Amino acid sequence: MSVVLLSTVSEVRNRLQQVHAQGASIALVPTMGALHGGHQALIRHAAMENDFVVVSDFVNPTQFGPNEDFARYPRDLQHDQQRAAEAGAHLLFLPSVEEIYPTLSTTFQVDVGRLGTLLCGASRPGHFNGVATVVLKLLEIVQPERVYFGQKDFQQARIIEQMIAAFFLPVQMVVCPTVREVDGLALSSRNRYLNGEERVAATALYRSLLQLQSLLIAGERDPRQLSRHIETFLGEDERLRVEYVALVDPFTLEEVQQITAPFLCAMAVHIGNTRLIDNMLFSPHGEILPPDRFFQGTDLQ
Ligand code: PAF
Numbered sequence: 153m154s155v156v157l158l159s160t161v162s163e164v165r166n167r168l169q170q171v172h173a174q175g176a177s178i179a180l181v182p183t184m185g186a187l188h189g190g191h192q193a194l195i196r197h198a199a200m201e202n203d204f205v206v207v208s209d210f211v212n213p214t215q216f217g218p219n220e221d222f223a224r225y226p227r228d229l230q231h232d233q234q235r236a237a238e239a240g241a242h243l244l245f246l247p248s249v250e251e252i253y254p255t256l257s258t259t260f261q262v263d264v265g266r267l268g269t270l271l272c273g274a275s276r277p278g279h280f281n282g283v284a285t286v287v288l289k290l291l292e293i294v295q296p297e298r299v300y301f302g303q304k305d306f307q308q309a310r311i312i313e314q315m316i317a318a319f320f321l322p323v324q325m326v327v328c329p330t331v332r333e334v335d336g337l338a339l340s341s342r343n344r345y346l347n348g349e350e351r352v353a354a355t356a357l358y359r360s361l362l363q364l365q366s367l368l369i370a371g372e373r374d375p376r377q378l379s380r381h382i383e384t385f386l387g388e389d390e391r392l393r394v395e396y397v398a399l400v401d402p403f404t405l406e407e408v409q410q411i412t413a414p415f416l417c418a419m420a421v422h423i424g425n426t427r428l429i430d431n432m433l434f435s436p437h438g439e440i441l442p443p444d445r446f447f448q449g450t451d452l453q
Contacts, residue, residue, distance in 0.1 A: 215282030368438030
């Protein structure tokens, strides 16, 4: 199947007006391009549940800090077009920075508050304000029935869910499980930065989450002990630098003091110049849980 490429807001709006007039349901899969199997799983899921799938492909400058990888973030239109078409997308929206941030409008931003200061927000101030701002713009442009996100960016998904609720946006959010390589590494556009040796070391994130599962099954319930174990495990490989490992409430993202209910273990780890994140949801007994039931509140239809 071929996918239509459009780059302006007015072109997208005109095309989607026609789609709406035919009574078709519209889905949005927001991405920054460098599409991989995780994005494709979101697009496939969206294509199963909707008649028309829009994929936005936009490296959003407002979510990158001054020393982050905005300039070197992988951009590959041909590759993205092929991947999006393969997975069943109908429209690929490729706006310029000027199209999304017309003059003066950069001063208008969504402030996500405390949720944006926790976990990844501690080292990336303003990141989630940038994410929420661009997602709000994309939702306003596309006005989809459903919007799709991956569990790998759990904090992002929680923040977008809260934004949808706060602004009464008429859209249903769907969060799909993380897609992994056969050795467990979570798919991410940033995996492209890893050299051979770093790529091998990167499996430690997944392996550490499985370690946590074993500890829970063995009966360990002290969150401090558990996170210490994980940090020690990751610290055994000198190529890794742990930014954080946190056991948090999956709804508030605040650290848990005891483990009596399902929780999220989230982490950020640096390998060379690459920052990787991963997470899993666990029951107190060590069962790995899927994300969907943690995001039910977003079905506003
Ligand atoms: O997850 C991403 O790729 C980005 O944060 C998103 C949601 C496309 C916003 O730029």
